Amino acid sequence: QKEVEQNSGPLSVPEGAIASLNCTYSDRVSQSFFWYRQYSGKSPELIMSIYSNGDKEDGRFTAQLNKASQYVSLLIRDSQPSDSATYLCAVNRDSSYKLIFGSGTRLLVRP
Amino acid sequence: DVKVTQSSRYLVKRTGEKVFLECVQDMDHENMFWYRQDPGLGLRLIYFSYDVKMKEKGDIPEGYSVSREKKERFSLILESASTNQTSMYLCASSTEQGIGADTQYFGPGTRLTVL
Numbered sequence: 377q378k379e380v381e382q383n384s385g386p387l388s389v390p391e392g393a394i395a396s397l398n399c400t401y402s403d404r405v406s407q408s409f410f411w412y413r414q415y416s417g418k419s420p421e422l423i424m425s426i427y428s429n430g431d432k433e434d435g436r437f438t439a440q441l442n443k444a445s446q447y448v449s450l451l452i453r454d455s456q457p458s459d460s461a462t463y464l465c466a467v468n469r470d471s472s473y474k475l476i477f478g479s480g481t482r483l484l485v486r487p
Numbered sequence: 488d489v490k491v492t493q494s495s496r497y498l499v500k501r502t503g504e505k506v507f508l509e510c511v512q513d514m515d516h517e518n519m520f521w522y523r524q525d526p527g528l529g530l531r532l533i534y535f536s537y538d539v540k541m542k543e544k545g546d547i548p549e550g551y552s553v554s555r556e557k558k559e560r561f562s563l564i565l566e567s568a569s570t571n572q573t574s575m576y577l578c579a580s581s582t583e584q585g586i587g588a589d590t591q592y593f594g595p596g597t598r599l600t601v602l
């Protein structure tokens with residue numbers, strides 16, 4: 377079992393719809409969770425971090441964390457074509473500052 | 488804003504050459520990381536440094552070494568480049584202090600091709 381699992385996609389949604397990206401992780405002691413966006417040929421950029429169970433909202437983005445289910449998700453409201461990218465889920469490991477990354481979900485927003 | 492820079496965006500080297508990739512961060516971060524990213528394999532940690540002159544092997548250290556002589560600079564060294572080291576190399580940094588500790592910020596990446 378991979379330590380951080382994501383559906384590779386592509387996830388295709390129409391412009392204006394809600395995109396829902398999911399991630400599961402295996403290490404129960406993980407405390408820090410991150411979503412990064414990566415455009416083709418570019419480096420990952422941080423979208424959101426979340427540390428506590430529940431929802432965290434930032435503009436059109438909402439991160440959701442459920443530690444009991446070892447599940448973290450990212451919702452993108454009012455999706456735009458410019459949101460088309462690969463979204464990486466990352467989780468800290470070994471109670472350290474190292475992160476382990478999922479392989480990413482490719483999102484396509486159709487105009 | 489955190490700024491992480493890498494010495495080259497694109498690099499072409501020949502098999503057997505010694506290759507240096509440089510990374511500099513301007514936020515006084517304690518931790519610095521080197522990853523490589525390959526299609527289908529995601530981001531894999533090569534080496535990690537948590538302080539000057541301190542380093543720790545990541546998941547795929549074979550064929551690589553690192554140097555951190557100053558806090559802001561972390562170098563990745565390919566002792567004898569091979570074609571299977573053709574990849575995108577990403578440097579990142581993070582702090583151990585305060586809210587948002589362990590958030591990693593990435594440089595623009597170096598696309599290395601070994602012929």
